Amino acid sequence: MGTIGELGEFGLIGRLTRRLPQASPVLLGPGDDAAVVAAPDGRVAATADLLVEGRHFRRDWSGPYDIGRKAAAQNLADIAAMGARPTALLVGFAAPLSTDTAWAERLYDGLADECRAVGASVAGGDVVGASEITLAVTALGDLAGRPPLTRSGARPGDVVAVRGRLGLSAAGMRLLAEGRDGPAELLLAHRRPQPPYEAGEEARSLGATALLDVSDGLVQDLGHIAAASGVRIDVDSAALHVPDVLGPDGLRDVLTGGEDHAFAGTFPPAAALPPSWNAVGVVAEGTGVRVDGRPAEGGGWDHFRP
Amino acid sequence: MGTIGELGEFGLIGRLTRRLPQASPVLLGPGDDAAVVAAPDGRVAATADLLVEGRHFRRDWSGPYDIGRKAAAQNLADIAAMGARPTALLVGFAAPLSTDTAWAERLYDGLADECRAVGASVAGGDVVGASEITLAVTALGDLAGRPPLTRSGARPGDVVAVRGRLGLSAAGMRLLAEGRDGPAELLLAHRRPQPPYEAGEEARSLGATALLDVSDGLVQDLGHIAAASGVRIDVDSAALHVPDVLGPDGLRDVLTGGEDHAFAGTFPPAAALPPSWNAVGVVAEGTGVRVDGRPAEGGGWDHFRP
Structure with a gap:
């Protein structure tokens, strides 16, 4: 050809x-x-x-x-x-x-x-x-006549919730860098992410106050909501879903791995979140992101990193 | 810094x-x-x-x-x-x-x-x-409520007209390649083209049937109108404005030089073109572009050229 x-x-x-x-x-x-x-x-x-x-x-x-x-x-x-x-x-x-x-x-x-x-x-x-x-x-x-769901609307008291998978793409990239050929689920997650596209309109119907897709890592991207909204975000790591396939260090990938394109948002405390959304934290007065009470280092993806 | x-x-x-x-x-x-x-x-x-x-x-x-x-x-x-x-x-x-x-x-x-x-x-x-x-x-x-001015509306009998400068950018690029530092007008034309932005809305008000900006060279870009409209375009080189600064071979630059971003269009025969538009040819039955009756080689810009 x-x-x-x-x-x-x-x-x-x-x-x-x-x-x-x-x-x-x-x-x-x-x-x-x-x-x-x-x-x-x-x-x-x-x-x-x-x-x-x-x-x-x-x-x-x-x-x-x-x-x-x-x-x-x-x-x-x-x-x-x-x-x-x-x-x-x-x-x-x-x-x-x-x-x-x-x-x-x-x-x-x-x-x-x-x-x-x-x-x-x-x-x-x-x-x-x-x-x-x-x-x-x-x-x-x-936008179908509705206001855009920005990063700046989170308010103290809001619930932080995630829809979609986290950590799999980063784990898959590490396997590829090591020259390994499995688990296939992780390699596929890195090669072909599956964003839950419907989560955007769903979040709006649930009253979301802020929303983004997690492209650079959960902690780093929640930091963007915290900064844009002028709030602090407290994440409870025990509430995060850590897939077994990620192994014993999976929590780190879930917190910092990029490119899964899960959606993370903040919702009013009274929002009735369906099972597809996993409540993983709360919005508070302050700045930055804490995980289990400790200020979090981003550790996410930097497009300038060689 | x-x-x-x-x-x-x-x-x-x-x-x-x-x-x-x-x-x-x-x-x-x-x-x-x-x-x-x-x-x-x-x-x-x-x-x-x-x-x-x-x-x-x-x-x-x-x-x-x-x-x-x-x-x-x-x-x-x-x-x-x-x-x-x-x-x-x-x-x-x-x-x-x-x-x-x-x-x-x-x-x-x-x-x-x-x-x-x-x-x-x-x-x-x-x-x-x-x-x-x-x-x-x-x-x-x-588009302000109006149909887009595409490349596909030219009809036999239409007048072909140009607004804006042609050939200066190509001449300026050649000077830069030769390491020369003037004429300043040509160097500036290459470094900072000045598209006649208002020509788009003006062409519409004049009833233009097709329009594009000349990015790859007049002959080559008129060829896009000819192909999209299923017509032939006949250019009369004597009608083209060849700035003195282009020197004795200026007509070649006017016909083939890219990146001046002049606007070229086709207009119904009865269109009353103001002096800002220069009538340079006519639309006929057929295919391709002719200059003074001879089929034209494009000679314009190819983004794949090394």
């Missing part, structure tokens, strides 16, 4: 675009100066991430399809964590001209399939030559 | 965010899982480009402020070329940790100032470490 350099810029765009079925929010898809995407309530939620080979993914650890799904997932989760419904992605793809066309096609298959799971699609983007593979993913979403 | 690595991810985000005043379309700016931007008519125009150091800009040719202005301009021009008003940018910034913080700050000053010129602002984004500097710019815009 050859390389993307042999295909050329416009040849590659044609090949990739044919693999991108468009969902109903996309009013004008790839091929013009800009895409046009529905924003039914007169606002659009928008977020963008850069993923750089060797830092955010490794081709020897993950195949292109999983890299695509993960790149889409982390941005779609950011939209869902605002209480919005994802509508579209724009994807910038920079790669060496020696990259296999088939690799690029599988990458876009992964992007498209993760979008399809939430009713969105890849509506546009860009391809350029570069010395390392970089993905620039922008996600757009519709 | 030190490097961005010394400052750390969140330190850098704080420093950059403080330099980004927010315009009125931004309802929720940087600091949450996603920004929220006004989309008054229930749709959003959205476009994304990747700019890679050494391919799309060179730090020894352009300072960070000009790189920022140009990166913003090329995306804002894409929005304007849809007939939309730019509302916001999202900017992903990948750079070596050894990058000077002051360099990054000036880059964002350039992004912010170019946005300010059109009533938009940098509403969000991402910073990551990488081995080469890459900018991922997404631009959003408001």
Whole structure:
């Protein structure tokens, strides 16, 4: 099938675009100066991430399809964590001209399939030559007439709750770094996170006062809510679900592991949380995050860490 | 002032965010899982480009402020070329940790100032470490209740017209490659293009049937209109304005030079074009682009060219 350099810029765009079925929010898809995407309530939620080979993914650890799904997932989760419904992605793809066309096609298959799971699609983007593979993913979403669920609304007395899995991706990454080939559950969790997308709208219906998706580690990300809301967050480690597969040190991964894209939020004390949400702490007066009464070091993911 | 690595991810985000005043379309700016931007008519125009150091800009040719202005301009021009008003940018910034913080700050000053010129602002984004500097710019815009001005509406008999300067950026880039320090007008044109942003809305009011911004070269970009519209475009080279500063071979730069971000469109034969629009050709039955009756080779910019 050859390389993307042999295909050329416009040849590659044609090949990739044919693999991108468009969902109903996309009013004008790839091929013009800009895409046009529905924003039914007169606002659009928008977020963008850069993923750089060797830092955010490794081709020897993950195949292109999983890299695509993960790149889409982390941005779609950011939209869902605002209480919005994802509508579209724009994807910038920079790669060496020696990259296999088939690799690029599988990458876009992964992007498209993760979008399809939430009713969105890849509506546009860009391809350029570069010395390392970089993905620039922008996600757009519709707030459906409701206020965004920000990080700044937590109030003393609120309950802190988590929906989704924590710690598995970090444990899986450690296994890959050690060259191990299992447990499969952990490797898959690192390669293809499964954000509980529906948790955003669910949190809103439960009266959430703040919400985010846990991309950098629970303690670090709760720290963002604490800082934005001007409150302290107290986590009770005994309330955290530590999957057996994580082994004896699993609590550390649950507290600091990133990239599972669980959702963490704060809820009024009277909120009737269903079993899908795990109450793990309370909001108090003060600053920062404490775990079992002790100030917590973040220990989460830093995108500047080499 | 030190490097961005010394400052750390969140330190850098704080420093950059403080330099980004927010315009009125931004309802929720940087600091949450996603920004929220006004989309008054229930749709959003959205476009994304990747700019890679050494391919799309060179730090020894352009300072960070000009790189920022140009990166913003090329995306804002894409929005304007849809007939939309730019509302916001999202900017992903990948750079070596050894990058000077002051360099990054000036880059964002350039992004912010170019946005300010059109009533938009940098509403969000991402910073990551990488081995080469890459900018991922997404631009959003408001169509104000009107249909997007696509590439596909040109009809035989339409007039082809251009607004804005052509050829200067390519000539300036050649001078920089030759190590020359003038003419200043050409160097500035390459470093800091000045898209005629108002041309988008103006073209619409003149009844334009197709429109784009000339980013890759006039002939190549008119070829996109020809292909999308299923027509042929005949350019009369004698009608093109060739600035004296381009010298005796200037026509080639006007026909093939990219990155000036002039606007090219097609208009009904009866359109009363004001002097700001230069009629340079006609739309006919057929395919491709002809210049003075001869099929034109594109010769424009290919983002895969090393």
